[in-house]
Amino acid sequence: MTTAVKTERITILGTPEFKEFLTREAKKEGVSLSQLVRQRCEKKPPNNEDEELLAALVKEVSTATAKAKLSLEKGLNDAEKVLTELAEIRSAA
Secondary structure: OOOOOOOOOOOOOHHHHHHHHHOOOOOOOOOOOHHHHHHHHHHHOOOOOHHHHHHHHHHHHHHHHHHHHHHHHHHHHHHHHHHHHHHHHHHHO
């Protein structure tokens, strides 16, 4: 892969706060401010296949969570019944 030589200057205007933000972000990532801007602007948006897969996973997790909640509620109700029966047996004895 050939790396193109960066020879074109691009000037943008921003607030001092925006420049500080970019500088902090570049420092966090260990790159120059110019490299940060290039990396972020050249990022490809996620493709539809990835979004569809993520949506399917979210739906699956939601369904599994709902089933788990119902199962937990049933288990708690069953445990409550057993505790009530044990308390009745104890008080009858």
